[in-house]
Amino acid sequence: MNKIELLESLSNLHGAPGHEHEVIEFIKDNMKDFNCKRDSINNLYIRNPKESNKVKVVLDCHSDEVGFIVEGIKENGTITFLPLGGWHITNIPAHSVIIKNFKNEHIKGVVSSKPPHFMTAEEKQRLPKMEELVIDIGTSSYKETTELYGIEVGNPITPDVLFSYDKKIDVVRGKAFDNRLGCAIVMEILKEVDFDKLDVNPIGVISSQEEVGLRGAQVAANKIKPDFAIIFEGSPADDTFKDSFSSKGAIGKGIQLRVLDAGMVSNPKVQEFVKNIAKKNNIPYQVIARSGGSTNGGKYHIAEKSIPTVVIGIPTRYIHTHYTYASVKDYKDAIVLGKRLLEELTEETIKNF
Known part of the structure; x- marks a missing residue:
């Protein structure tokens, strides 16, 4: 190659x-x-x-x-996580991520981002906190997340991004x-x-x-x-x-x-x-x-x-x-x-x- x-x-x-x-x-x-x-x-x-x-x-x-690691799974199936590396909170919400379970399966998820319709006036004026964020893989229960997708505490998480090359300017993105x-x-x-x-x-x-x-x-x-x-x-x-x-x-x-x-x-x-x-x-x-x-x-x-x-x-x-x-x-x-x-x-x- x-x-x-x-x-x-x-x-x-x-x-x-x-x-x-x-x-x-x-x-x-x-x-x-x-x-x-x-x-x-x-x-x-x-x-x-x-x-x-x-x-x-x-x-x-x-x-x-830089990535994250699964901290826990909530009753509604969403996933709490901790940062691995130097993240700033503004760069985390509303992004797609990959969770890798211990069977080496890659599961796509999205970091939660509360719609403005549900935000309080105070929430609209401040940055979210890490502990307020969760990852949603589309499930609706703890059982679905753990049994269907094998998500466990300790699973690593990384950004879901594919590489591309722009020949016109000789620049790569990924x-x-x-x-x-x-x-x-x-x-x-x-x-x-x-x-x-x-x-x-x-x-x-x-x-x-x-x-x-x-x-x-x-x-x-x-x-x-x-x-x-x-x-x-x-x-x-x-x-x-x-x-x-x-x-x-x-x-x-x-x-x-x-x-x-x-x-x-x-x-x-x-x-x-x-x-x-x-x-x-x-x-x-x-x-x-x-x-x-x-x-x-x-x-x-x-x-x-x-x-x-x-x-x-x-x-x-x-x-x-x-x-x-x-x-x-x-x-x-x-x-x-x-x-x-x-x-x-x-x-x-x-x-x-």
Whole structure:
């Protein structure tokens, strides 16, 4: 499959935090030339089958997407739920979702949205509360929901969205670009790079539970103990909220390098190294300092002996909602930049960071 088809397949899969199995199995099936092993937290490690004593470079991305989990089933058959990841209440009501029961069946539902006819004056003036929302799958009793559809406490829930590609503007739309974009990029880099010509040993890490505290990355950093880490992430685009001068995350304007977020202050030597490689290869980039948010880089750069880390973001509109947009050009540029970084990195270069 080509790069867009790969992203489509990944985007359409369902993988709430802690329930990334569909994504993991798909990646394993498509990386059969590699040694792929999963751990108990649902991280997937992708290694070159040839043993290597070269310095280790992790290519990290996370497989989970923001979602929800079933908290309970009410007498009338509707389902109460809790968030998995950073949702804002305005992005939840009146959207279609998929509940995955423990038989691996996908059941469609709609997050309740009270019609204005039934709202009190006070309700019309305020935002709904999470505990006021339920998911309706069309049933009318607890028995129908549990016995006919097998819904149980603990079932994961994800947005019900299908991928599409607009060839006219070279833009893709779908769910979970945070961070199936990263998954696709890591897969493509590992398939395209020539391991024998590298001075480093790349290891793919498809990490779990990023959206609920960077948990998989913490395990992976301590397990692999890499010498350098490259984090690929679907990062928030700001071009529909800021003017062209202020925007540092416009889709189609280049990959995004973070110098600051809530989890990491980036090493300026690493930033300079990456910028120079991007310039040399005519890869546009944008630099952003963010007061909030974090990535798996927040765990790698403070693990073990301190791991030099760079976060390469692909600007993505409306992350942590049902529908996201991204530029195919940015996606492909991130793949090229990842390969060029691996080709330029050496043990001596990494020691100098």
